[in-house]
Amino acid sequence: MNIVVCIKQVPDTETQIKIAGDGKTIATDDIKWVMNPYDEFGVEEALRIQKAKGGEVIVVGAGPKRVTESLRTALAMGADKAVLIEDDGLYGADPLAVAKILAAAVKPLSPDIVFLGMRAVDDDAGLVGPALAEFLDMPNLSVVTKVEVGEGSVTVQRPVEGQTLVLEASLPAVISAQKGLNEPRYASLPGIMKAKKKPLEVKTLADLGLDKAGKAEIAALTPPPARAAGKTISGETAQELAANLAKALREEAKVI
Amino acid sequence: MANKYLSERNLKFLLYEVGQVEELCGLPFFADHDRESFDMMLGTALRISGQLLYPAFRDLDQNPPELVEGQVRVRPVVRQLLEQAGEGGWLSATFPYDHGGMQLPVMVNTACLYAFASANFSASAFLGLTTGAAHLILSFGTPELRETYVPNMLSGRWQGTMALTEPGAGSSLSDVAVSAVPTGQGHYLISGQKIFISAGDHDAVENVVHLMLARIKGAPAGVKGISLFVVPKLRPEDGKLVPNDLNTAGLFHKLGYRGCPIVQLAMGEAGDCHGWLVGEPHKGLAYMFQMMNEARISVGKQATAVASGAYYASLQYAQERPQGRPIAAKDPTQPQVPIIEHADVKRMLLFQRAVVDGSLALLLQCAKYADLAGHGEGEAKDNASLLLDLLTPVAKTFPSEMGILSTSAGLQILGGYGYTDEFPSEQYFRDVRIHPIHEGTTGIQGLDLLGRKVGMQGGRAMKLLAGELARDISAAGQVAELAEYGQRLQAALERLLEVTQAKQELAAAGEVAVFLCDATLYLELFGLVAVAWQWLRQALVAAQALASGVGQSDEAFYMGKLATMRYFFHYELPKAQGLADRLGESDGLTARLDARLFSD
Numbered sequence: 070m071n072i073v074v075c076i077k078q079v080p081d082t083e084t085q086i087k088i089a090g091d092g093k094t095i096a097t098d099d100i101k102w103v104m105n106p107y108d109e110f111g112v113e114e115a116l117r118i119q120k121a122k123g124g125e126v127i128v129v130g131a132g133p134k135r136v137t138e139s140l141r142t143a144l145a146m147g148a149d150k151a152v153l154i155e156d157d158g159l160y161g162a163d164p165l166a167v168a169k170i171l172a173a174a175v176k177p178l179s180p181d182i183v184f185l186g187m188r189a190v191d192d193d194a195g196l197v198g199p200a201l202a203e204f205l206d207m208p209n210l211s212v213v214t215k216v217e218v219g220e221g222s223v224t225v226q227r228p229v230e231g232q233t234l235v236l237e238a239s240l241p242a243v244i245s246a247q248k249g250l251n252e253p254r255y256a257s258l259p260g261i262m263k264a265k266k267k268p269l270e271v272k273t274l275a276d277l278g279l280d281k282a283g284k285a286e287i288a289a290l291t292p293p294p295a296r297a298a299g300k301t302i303s304g305e306t307a308q309e310l311a312a313n314l315a316k317a318l319r320e321e322a323k324v325i
Numbered sequence: 326m327a328n329k330y331l332s333e334r335n336l337k338f339l340l341y342e343v344g345q346v347e348e349l350c351g352l353p354f355f356a357d358h359d360r361e362s363f364d365m366m367l368g369t370a371l372r373i374s375g376q377l378l379y380p381a382f383r384d385l386d387q388n389p390p391e392l393v394e395g396q397v398r399v400r401p402v403v404r405q406l407l408e409q410a411g412e413g414g415w416l417s418a419t420f421p422y423d424h425g426g427m428q429l430p431v432m433v434n435t436a437c438l439y440a441f442a443s444a445n446f447s448a449s450a451f452l453g454l455t456t457g458a459a460h461l462i463l464s465f466g467t468p469e470l471r472e473t474y475v476p477n478m479l480s481g482r483w484q485g486t487m488a489l490t491e492p493g494a495g496s497s498l499s500d501v502a503v504s505a506v507p508t509g510q511g512h513y514l515i516s517g518q519k520i521f522i523s524a525g526d527h528d529a530v531e532n533v534v535h536l537m538l539a540r541i542k543g544a545p546a547g548v549k550g551i552s553l554f555v556v557p558k559l560r561p562e563d564g565k566l567v568p569n570d571l572n573t574a575g576l577f578h579k580l581g582y583r584g585c586p587i588v589q590l591a592m593g594e595a596g597d598c599h600g601w602l603v604g605e606p607h608k609g610l611a612y613m614f615q616m617m618n619e620a621r622i623s624v625g626k627q628a629t630a631v632a633s634g635a636y637y638a639s640l641q642y643a644q645e646r647p648q649g650r651p652i653a654a655k656d657p658t659q660p661q662v663p664i665i666e667h668a669d670v671k672r673m674l675l676f677q678r679a680v681v682d683g684s685l686a687l688l689l690q691c692a693k694y695a696d697l698a699g700h701g702e703g704e705a706k707d708n709a710s711l712l713l714d715l716l717t718p719v720a721k722t723f724p725s726e727m728g729i730l731s732t733s734a735g736l737q738i739l740g741g742y743g744y745t746d747e748f749p750s751e752q753y754f755r756d757v758r759i760h761p762i763h764e765g766t767t768g769i770q771g772l773d774l775l776g777r778k779v780g781m782q783g784g785r786a787m788k789l790l791a792g793e794l795a796r797d798i799s800a801a802g803q804v805a806e807l808a809e810y811g812q813r814l815q816a817a818l819e820r821l822l823e824v825t826q827a828k829q830e831l832a833a834a835g836e837v838a839v840f841l842c843d844a845t846l847y848l849e850l851f852g853l854v855a856v857a858w859q860w861l862r863q864a865l866v867a868a869q870a871l872a873s874g875v876g877q878s879d880e881a882f883y884m885g886k887l888a889t890m891r892y893f894f895h896y897e898l899p900k901a902q903g904l905a906d907r908l909g910e911s912d913g914l915t916a917r918l919d920a921r922l923f924s925d
Contacts (some may be wrong), residue, residue, distance in 0.1 A: 098876055098877075098878065099878050101333075138364075138365075141361070141365065142365065142368075145365060145369075255369050255372060255373055255409065255413055256365065256369050256413075257412060257413040257414050258366060258369075258413060258414035258415065258418055258427045258429065259414050259427065261362055261365045261366055261369070262357065262362060262427060264365075265359075265361070265362060
């Protein structure tokens, strides 16, 4: 069973995000880059399936050279090989273009399963998974919290409000991971040392015969509005306080 | 809970920019390592700290271990951590490959363990004890002992301890009384009591392995009659683990450091406690000092880590808490300012940072000496070994004693809130208090430094250290803004050397009691000089970086380094003068004081 995991490198969720001078991208000076946490669930699940069923786990990432660090992290967790599609302009590119590029890199690897996170924590688009499935012509199983691999098929669970959907699909399939799928392992020290010697293939867009031009572009990034100061309701008695509160809710907040 | 408990930026500054850890990769033992693998290891340690350890910081304090039906119970996070440490290879990281290790430099390992300890000191303490105990068995034990115990310990399934202290033998180890009677069957029968044994019993592991000092029947009195034994809680017998007549007689309730149990052990109550000799008879104390010296450095690291948590907690509070107005503009209609704007709050924050970063720099310096002493070559190896010996009591004590004062300053910044358990400051203050006590009290460290270390090999280690300082003082002389600080350090070093000589003359004149009566003050003076040196080293790197041009956030970082260095030289180092004045007097006030005068 060959499993491919597509990973994206994103700013650590503890990083303070600042908007760059162009008003369309984020300032990358002080960012600590990490593997998208949802993709980590994919790496972990792939390693667990590999342990049970054998085969190979290959991680694929697209972006600037720094993405190598996240690929090495996946190798240190236990993945066997890595592929980097290196291009400085890929971070923040149109998700459809990214999906097409990933599909071109993944297809020759002939995977039985392709894992990735249900969304990336930076742009929250959630587009690459379904688009990748489309480009690879595979079933798309999204927002998955449980995976059981059968003979030529896979059964997954997707939580929906108040219940769980059980979905079955033939393999190969694209599965996008939701929180709760598993607890990703930490890289071990021996794993880190071994990762240095594992193969990491670097490809360019030209190698794949593609470019990063997409149909959508980010017009502007704006920070969330600053929170206004709270208001203290005053009054001598409980009745007066309640009356003042009701007045404020009606006249100022206009909610009643 | 505060958002931050340590600075990754600072850790990397000290490791790479000041400590030049990558130099070590030129030594054959460390040849497989490089910056990339160090970064990944450090990154993983930081994740484990943030995701597993820090969330349990309060839990371990508020739910201390319990003794239930003879078994100590600890919180679940301890088992999670030990399993992780075993699977991840953290317990054996610095060991050679053929002992299952990763040949990681002690420097990098120190940085990783520092991350664990700053997130949760109590939880992190379990690890170092197992590593130190396993290292002792590997260094001096028989192949059979190694095979039986070490793999189980390094996988995190068996806990290791150091069992020295007894009800009647604390600082005075020469009075160890636990007895060992040979049986002629390869093992000894152990009987007696040990006390204050950290991680001495708990249910997060299958077994506990005590590295225990005991006296073989008929052995000479004093330190020359002490032997080292492996004494497990459960002993392997016919492929099973059976009770070894070693019982937990009591569990102590502590001021802080509450997540790690400290127990009293009773051995051989039924005459059936087996112990296995490690190395040769009567050499136990010398062997144990391998673990003890590692543990002393580790104490310094843990004290610094706790002080780091306290610093970032009070820093965050000071940035957020509005209170008062600028002292020169007390207009009550103006909004209040965050307390970090007040000079006295800045002074306390500078003090905290000066202690944390200065101590960590000294500890990483010692770690580098440990790496060179273990795996360096030729003269550099011998010199590093001497410098490490000399600085061990200093690297243990300065962070421990100053840790108390700096966590106290941190609590003070929070005012009344700091005194409550609504904020973490009070826990840091309690947690740090153990450090001047365990692994040799401050008093013992002072005696070790002045009584043994400064005079060893005719004072060679002192000369080497003075040479190390001279090199950095000379470098500071080439940088306009640092030359003054180089001179200040030079003056303090000269006072230290004068005091040392005067003290040694007292010793030569046979005035032993007067020679040693102020050894603790001598250690304090030594610590100020050593940490001032480390601040000058940091300032040299910061000044050079600023001169070469850096980005906005790096500029603030390096300028903060220079500001904290100046604080240390202007506020802390001057205390050296008062200490030197007193140490220059030889009246022996305390040594000669009649204890009967304490009648009131």
